[in-house]
Amino acid sequence: MSKQILIADDAPIIRLMLKDLITPLGYQVIAEASNGEEAVEKYKEFKPDLVTLDIIMPQKNGIQALAEILAINPKAKVIMITAIDQKEYLTNAIKTGASDYIVKPFEEERVRSVIRKALGDL
Amino acid sequence: MEGNNNSMSESDRREMLSDFLIDCEVLLKTLNDKLLVCEKAISSKGTIADVDIDAMFRAAHSIKGAASFIGLENIVKLTHEMENILQKIKNKQILMEEKIFNVLFKAFDKLEALFERLKETSFDDGDIEQEIVSFKNVLAFVTESSSNSKNKNDKYWQQYLVETIQNIDDFNKELLNYEKNKDKIDIIDTLFRITHTIKGSSGLLKVSNAHKVAHNMENILNYARSSGQQLDNYWISALFGAIDLIKEIVMSQNDNRPLPDNINKVLDNLNRLNSIIENSNSAIVVSNDQVEEKIKQLITQGNNILKISVQLESDLSMKSMKALLLQEKLARITNIHLMLPSMEVLEKEDFKKDVTIIFLIDDKNNQTDIKEAINIDGVTQFNIEKQSINNSATATATATPTTPPASNSNSNSNSISNSNQHNHLEISTIKVDSNKIDTLLNLSGELVILRAKFSQILHRLRQEKNFDYKNINSIINIFDETTSSLGKMASEIQTSVMQTRMIPIEGIFNRFKRTVRDISHELGKNIELVTRGEDTELDKKIVDSLSEPLTHMIRNAADHGIEDQEERKRAGKAEQGTIYLSASHRGNSICIEVADDGKGIDHNKVLKSAIEKGILTEEKAQTMSKQDILNLIFLPGFSTAAKVTGISGRGVGMDVVKNMINSVNGIVEINTEVGSGTSFLLKIPLTLAIIQALNVIVAKEVYSIPIESVVEILKVHPFDIYSVDGNETVKLRGHALSLIELENVIKVQSDENKRMGIKNIVVITNGQKQVGLVIDDLIGKDEMVIKSLSEHFSHVKGITGASILGDGRVALILDPLAIMREI
Numbered sequence: 001m002s003k004q005i006l007i008a009d010d011a012p013i014i015r016l017m018l019k020d021l022i023t024p025l026g027y028q029v030i031a032e033a034s035n036g037e038e039a040v041e042k043y044k045e046f047k048p049d050l051v052t053l054d055i056i057m058p059q060k061n062g063i064q065a066l067a068e069i070l071a072i073n074p075k076a077k078v079i080m081i082t083a084i085d086q087k088e089y090l091t092n093a094i095k096t097g098a099s100d101y102i103v104k105p106f107e108e109e110r111v112r113s114v115i116r117k118a119l120g121d122l
Numbered sequence: 123m124e125g126n127n128n129s130m131s132e133s134d135r136r137e138m139l140s141d142f143l144i145d146c147e148v149l150l151k152t153l154n155d156k157l158l159v160c161e162k163a164i165s166s167k168g169t170i171a172d173v174d175i176d177a178m179f180r181a182a183h184s185i186k187g188a189a190s191f192i193g194l195e196n197i198v199k200l201t202h203e204m205e206n207i208l209q210k211i212k213n214k215q216i217l218m219e220e221k222i223f224n225v226l227f228k229a230f231d232k233l234e235a236l237f238e239r240l241k242e243t244s245f246d247d248g249d250i251e252q253e254i255v256s257f258k259n260v261l262a263f264v265t266e267s268s269s270n271s272k273n274k275n276d277k278y279w280q281q282y283l284v285e286t287i288q289n290i291d292d293f294n295k296e297l298l299n300y301e302k303n304k305d306k307i308d309i310i311d312t313l314f315r316i317t318h319t320i321k322g323s324s325g326l327l328k329v330s331n332a333h334k335v336a337h338n339m340e341n342i343l344n345y346a347r348s349s350g351q352q353l354d355n356y357w358i359s360a361l362f363g364a365i366d367l368i369k370e371i372v373m374s375q376n377d378n379r380p381l382p383d384n385i386n387k388v389l390d391n392l393n394r395l396n397s398i399i400e401n402s403n404s405a406i407v408v409s410n411d412q413v414e415e416k417i418k419q420l421i422t423q424g425n426n427i428l429k430i431s432v433q434l435e436s437d438l439s440m441k442s443m444k445a446l447l448l449q450e451k452l453a454r455i456t457n458i459h460l461m462l463p464s465m466e467v468l469e470k471e472d473f474k475k476d477v478t479i480i481f482l483i484d485d486k487n488n489q490t491d492i493k494e495a496i497n498i499d500g501v502t503q504f505n506i507e508k509q510s511i512n513n514s515a516t517a518t519a520t521a522t523p524t525t526p527p528a529s530n531s532n533s534n535s536n537s538i539s540n541s542n543q544h545n546h547l548e549i550s551t552i553k554v555d556s557n558k559i560d561t562l563l564n565l566s567g568e569l570v571i572l573r574a575k576f577s578q579i580l581h582r583l584r585q586e587k588n589f590d591y592k593n594i595n596s597i598i599n600i601f602d603e604t605t606s607s608l609g610k611m612a613s614e615i616q617t618s619v620m621q622t623r624m625i626p627i628e629g630i631f632n633r634f635k636r637t638v639r640d641i642s643h644e645l646g647k648n649i650e651l652v653t654r655g656e657d658t659e660l661d662k663k664i665v666d667s668l669s670e671p672l673t674h675m676i677r678n679a680a681d682h683g684i685e686d687q688e689e690r691k692r693a694g695k696a697e698q699g700t701i702y703l704s705a706s707h708r709g710n711s712i713c714i715e716v717a718d719d720g721k722g723i724d725h726n727k728v729l730k731s732a733i734e735k736g737i738l739t740e741e742k743a744q745t746m747s748k749q750d751i752l753n754l755i756f757l758p759g760f761s762t763a764a765k766v767t768g769i770s771g772r773g774v775g776m777d778v779v780k781n782m783i784n785s786v787n788g789i790v791e792i793n794t795e796v797g798s799g800t801s802f803l804l805k806i807p808l809t810l811a812i813i814q815a816l817n818v819i820v821a822k823e824v825y826s827i828p829i830e831s832v833v834e835i836l837k838v839h840p841f842d843i844y845s846v847d848g849n850e851t852v853k854l855r856g857h858a859l860s861l862i863e864l865e866n867v868i869k870v871q872s873d874e875n876k877r878m879g880i881k882n883i884v885v886i887t888n889g890q891k892q893v894g895l896v897i898d899d900l901i902g903k904d905e906m907v908i909k910s911l912s913e914h915f916s917h918v919k920g921i922t923g924a925s926i927l928g929d930g931r932v933a934l935i936l937d938p939l940a941i942m943r944e945i
Binding site: 084087090099101113120122 | 439440443446447450454494497498499500
């Protein structure tokens with residue numbers, strides 16, 4: 001069974017782009033979330049192999065969501081999606097326990113590499 | 123063909139042509155004969171005399187000159203090519219080999235054909251294109267192929283050799299300097315400039331390997347210069363290895379021996395280093411020193427340590443975030459003792475370059491987790507090394523092709539520097555301060571004036587027909603005056619010429635800084651070399667011959683003298699050991715001292731060892747003074763070294779040092795104090811060319827005794843001479859002094875009338891003991907110019923050379939050290 005991924009981002013266009021990048025790698029995007037709250041809910045529901053988590057999201061931001069997901073599963077693999085000017089948030093996320101991060105705007109090759117390495121496939 | 127000869131009438135031309143043909147007949151014959159000589163030499167692999175080449179060259183040149191006068195263009199072109207190639211052979215730029223000979227011979231055939239045609243038609247027309255082309259081809263090929271075999275006598279080569287060796291020495295000096303003062307960027311500039319010079323001249327002389335290495339070094343230095351990055355010890359060692367390699371390459375080329383085996387290894391290493399630079403353009407170099415130090419510290423504290431180096435991609439944005447990520451991930455699975463560069467440094471600069479981050483972490487046997495943690499996007503390479511006490515890192519994880527473990531480079535550079543010690547280099551050319559030459563020039567000018575004075579005196583004498591007493595007297599006065607100024611001038615010239623042979627000892631002193639650095643690295647000791655009196659000048663030949671014994675002594679001091687750091691701490695000494703190397707003038711000799719602040723030599727241990735080795739009997743040992751015992755270490759095969767190290771203690775001991783010093787008429791003295799250090803004092807005459815000597819007469823012959831060995835002169839009454847074990851002995855101030863007759867040593871014909879009455883005795887010493895040499899008569903002290911004896915006399919013991927006395931007689935110069943060995 002192919003590995004399953006949850007995509008959490010408030011911007012539909014980003015979710016679409018990520019999905020288009022991830023699917024050809026042979027992974028299954030099992031669910032999408034548009035805010036932090038939803039992301040945590042979907043994580044509980046699907047127990048995916050990997051989560052991509054936007055840092056700035058409404059209701060519950062990415063860092064809170066990250067902490068909650070790690071509380072559920074300390075070994076959860078969570079990739080943060082960040083803009084280049086969000087160093088402080090990213091620092092927090094890394095200290096909280098993120099597996100890696102992807103910088104927007106996306107460099108496609110890098111996105112593929114981050115995800116595959118995080119899943120131990122590269 | 124005759125286009126530019128319109129002014130010449132046809133009859134004139136005919137007349138000139140016939141003259142030309144007659145002249146050329148001889149020249150062509152010369153060419154033909156000499157070419158045949160060459161052919162014979164080539165086929166029998168013999169040598170071709172320079173005069174033959176020269177004769178051909180001149181013949182071709184003459185034909186060319188005459189032909190151009192008449193406007194015989196083809197002949198001019200052809201002989202021009204021949205002349206050209208012959209000149210190159212003459213100048214030893216190319217060798218007269220078969221290929222060249224064939225071309226020359228074909229050209230000669232063509233030339234003869236042209237002359238035949240000229241006789242018939244009075245024009246030299248014919249197709250010479252083919253010959254011209256083959257000349258060009260053969261030249262292009264030959265210059266390239268013969269460039270590999272260097273002619274030692276080539277004037278450029280000598281110049282290159284002297285310059286390059288000097289540059290290598292300078293480079294070593296500056297690099298050592300840099301190692302201590304890494305913040306001084308201007309040293310990098312200097313190093314770069316030196317390397318650039320070496321590269322340039324090596325390129326010119328087609329020493330392509332040296333050129334290649336220098337080019338690589340230049341890259342490293344240029345990178346350090348432009349990026350402002352300090353080079354750590356790893357890179358410095360690589361540079362040391364490289365400069366050693368250049369020296370090896372140049373010397374092996376000079377000695378016509380094959381290149382060292384390890385050349386490819388070192389070149390590979392350099393290339394790899396260079397590729398790091400070239401790939402990254404400006405990689406961040408992590409200071410290895412800091413890492414190594416921390417590793418040592420952690421290991422001695424009993425930690426199991428892994429060293430992880432992670433290289434980040436150069437075009438990765440927000441590198442500090444990746445570094446943070448790595449740090450966090452590793453912190454989650456183990457302890458991090460050190461991270462370099464630190465987060466603070468990484469945050470400050472957001473690099474547009476490669477970064478290699480080094481972590482020192484506890485080894486918790488969880489390498490799989492570690493690999494997983496650091497295998498993230500943006501990491502191009504990573505390397506995990508287990509660290510052990512002896513620091514020989516055992517790579518256990520994914521190898522990175524571009525960062526070789528540091529221990530590799532060390533062994534590389536060591537193996538080269540070791541092999542270096544065997545090829546003792548001697549360059550027969552010498553650099554002279556132009557001031558010294560100026561002085562000589564002035565003196566020779568005055569010599570001309572003096573000569574004029576003498577001819578004036580002669581002139582006056584000739585005019586003196588009446589033999590007037592007063593006039594004669596005045597001439598004698600002038601003559602006397604002039605003679606004494608000639609004497610003064612002669613000694614001034616002598617001093618100045620001697621001065622030109624004098625070079626500062628600085629050159630070899632600087633080399634030792636490098637030696638000490640290498641030894642301290644090898645032994646893991648902290649040793650500093652302090653030099654004093656570097657500008658002391660002495661004869662070049664002596665400087666050359668000092669390099670080897672001094673190397674031995676410095677190695678001994680570093681290995682046996684200086685204790686390791688713990689021992690020094692326990693003894694309450696500074697952790698850093700010091701070796702002092704100083705030179706100073708004392709009268710007509712120079713004193714060189716090699717001293718260390720190490721543990722000193724325990725004379726009791728020396729004594730014990732000597733008895734164990736059967737060098738001494740116990741009874742004899744009882745009677746020996748402390749100094750006598752210490753002198754035992756100069757005996758062959760004597761070594762107190764408890765263990766044989768890679769540096770000394772392999773039987774190449776102080777006896778070798780002593781012999782080498784003795785061979786330049788020097789003596790060695792030793793002073794030591796247990797616990798505080800040892801000092802060796804070498805006393806060496808300033809020059810080998812002129813000595814101060816005491817002239818004596820033995821069996822009607824004059825002998826010179828070098829004054830350094832003379833202690834005093836005695837007159838002894840026969841009643842005061844005792845016989846001890848068949849040896850004649852006198853008592854001198856309470857000590858027994860054995861007497862020796864010269865005839866027993868150098869087998870001179872003994873005097874018929876055996877000396878009966880009071881004996882004259884010259885007391886001579888070798889620094890350790892004294893003997894009395896019995897002589898017939900004393901002449902006095904004088905400066906003697908040493909003429910070396912021919913090889914036939916090399917087996918004659920006790921004589922080092924000969925000299926000519928003022929009255930034309932020959933005086934043999936005695937070798938007191940050899941004489942004392944004989945008895």
